[in-house]
Amino acid sequence: MGSSYKVLAIGIVAFLMFGAGMAYYGYATAIYPLDRALGNLARAESSQSPVELADYVYAAKKDLPNQGNPVWSFPTHRTDFGLIQEELDRIMSRANSISSVEPNGSAYNTGMSDMHLSLDSIQENLIEAMPYMYVSTTNMAMSAVWIAVIMGIFAVMRRGRSRYREV
Numbered sequence: 001m002g003s004s005y006k007v008l009a010i011g012i013v014a015f016l017m018f019g020a021g022m023a024y025y026g027y028a029t030a031i032y033p034l035d036r037a038l039g040n041l042a043r044a045e046s047s048q049s050p051v052e053l054a055d056y057v058y059a060a061k062k063d064l065p066n067q068g069n070p071v072w073s074f075p076t077h078r079t080d081f082g083l084i085q086e087e088l089d090r091i092m093s094r095a096n097s098i099s100s101v102e103p104n105g106s107a108y109n110t111g112m113s114d115m116h117l118s119l120d121s122i123q124e125n126l127i128e129a130m131p132y133m134y135v136s137t138t139n140m141a142m143s144a145v146w147i148a149v150i151m152g153i154f155a156v157m158r159r160g161r162s163r164y165r166e167v
Contacts, residue, residue, distance in 0.1 A: 031133055034064070041057070044119055054095040057091055
């Protein structure tokens with residue numbers, strides 16, 4: 001009886017390690033790139049030159065998905081990654097146009113202010129979409145497998161306990 005408990009304990013520890021690994025993988029592939037893009041957009045919003053702004057926006061564009069909408073239930077334009085990518089392209093275009101304008105002019109300041117406000121709006125949209133990134137098809141499938149395995153473990157433990165009581 002002692003060896004079966006050891007095997008069961010090892011199985012449970014391995015199962016928990018697998019769950020922790022899957023949680024880490026899910027975060028690293030779904031949430032962390034979005035978080036990194038948010039960091040780059042915050043840096044772009046606080047930058048004082050159009051060249052720096054464009055560099056940070058370019059780095060953020062690489063971390064964001066090119067298309068799709070993580071909100072399944074009621075998708076909006078605010079959380080559509082394709083539209084966010086287009087807006088980031090327009091911001092980069094504006095940054096390139098402003099880079100040739102004199103830095104102390106009103107056109108320069110107005111353009112920078114406009115880009116900073118656009119970046120702030122995009123950050124809010126990404127923050128709104130972030131919780132829905134957890135509800136991807138892969139994460140839902142892995143959660144279903146996780147729950148099924150837990151239920152299976154409880155069923156095996158219940159059977160083992162009833163056999164133990166019979167003996």
